[in-house]
Amino acid sequence: MAEMVRRRGRTGYLLLLPAALWLFVFFVVPFYSLVATSLFDPGGSDAKGYDMTYHVANYWTALKHYGKPESWTNLGPLLRSLWYGAIATGLCLVLGYVLAYAIAFKAGRWKNLMLVLVIAPFFTSFLIRTLSWKLILADDGFVVNTLQAVHLLGSDGRLLATPVAVVAGLTYNFLPFMVLPLFASIDKIDHRLIEAASDLYANPIRAFFKVTWPLSLPGVVSGTLLTFIPAVGDYINASLLGSPNQRMIGSVIQQQFTEAHNYPVAGALSVVMMTLIVAMVLFYVRRAGTEELL
């Protein structure tokens, strides 16, 4: 393709200005407001207003109430969200990899149709989909009865209001975020490399781990990030499919903001969550050696 000549001059700036301004005012500036809010005097209220007192103790309050694990089985909302997010991401990776691999290498002329089918279910409202799972996993429903019949679940065992239901919901709802980047990576792999591996007497499993998997790593990294970040912040699954024992951090932040009007603590929790996610993402991307993705 001919190299496109990029024009210089004012027009570029003018075209860019509205979008840049919008994102600056409504995305960047709000982060400063959030950090400022987290440092307000906790004694304020809507009526009195809030004073800026650089009250760092808001962070201790937030962490003491929501960040500290109560016991080994009750991690508290913050750690629980990271834990559920991690398990759901792992499950998505397994399911998503099989699906993306099948579409890229095995679907032949049905490739495009299968890709469309991957996205199609997710055009129905997120909340309605999750409500459907509530029905599917209901106490006298098909799934629970089957699991009881094969004794995987006790006769009074249930799925709703358990961590299993919440993680299953998260896995389901964020699956396309995993499949699409994985597909993009796997689809690009040159088939001849895998054939070369088997010509050199690698068995299919060895060929997969020595050739296909390393070449698909960029997709694995971006897929896991695109799944993990929204899954940790999500609270729809935890609220509709779980019980208060499965409460996630997003629910706490929302409730502290809109119902308790406890802006400083809610702000502090948001900042903590953002910081943890950024730290984990940076660490992970370094370990995977794929910094160029960022």
Next chain:
Amino acid sequence: MRYLRKHLVLILGLLILVYTFVPIFVVVLMSFNDPASKLIYRFDGFTLANWRHPCGAEDMCSSVVTSVEIGLLSTLGATILGTLAAFALVRHDFHGRSSMNLLIFLPMAAPEIVMGSSLLALFVGAGFAGQLGFWTILIAHIMFCLSFVVVTVRSRLAGMDDTLEQAAMDLYATPRQTFWRVTFPLVFPGILGAALLSFSLSFDDFIVTNLNAGQTTTFPLYVWGAAQRGVPMQVNVVGSVMFLVSVVIVVGGELNSRRRMRALA
């Protein structure tokens, strides 16, 4: 057995695909449900009443209307701003390219709860706590749709050969004629795709909207409220219609592009 082994991955893949459709079957099934009680969510009997009277559920239709209004306006806003920015990024040279790329990437990667609560902190801090509603939702939706529009249109533009435009210029078309007769029609599928994506992102958003909605109720907020009180079956009618419309659009687009490819070949 050999057959099974050879096609194992494909079979597993198809099974996973079937699994993703399970909730959709339930949504369509429940849209024909005649519930015995409002509180128990299960299939009790067949009826067409939900489809005949979708607005029978109190307040549901007005929430759908609100969502459509916000969806259309935010799609319009985000598509215009995003398309202009995509043109600048691909076709023009300017300082600060890498920070602009970062500014576009971050809203797609930030968790919704953090984005929504930051925006709420801004509105409250600026003294708009009492005015939360339609306009604050709209501002938020334009913000998070914008990046997706830029990315979609940019990839269309970047993959486009400029030989056709050069040919138009060689044939003495003015820059304006070249733009409207050659460039724009070529980019249009990308813009349309971006607009559809924006609309579905806006229509389905819950977390950011919930924080900045005030007393305004969009469709997802309505479903959320209904989930605490007992879900009217008409909600599933809306869910089924959303699914049908998007499948028609996506499959239609796919068939259309196949037809064009065949016409070109």
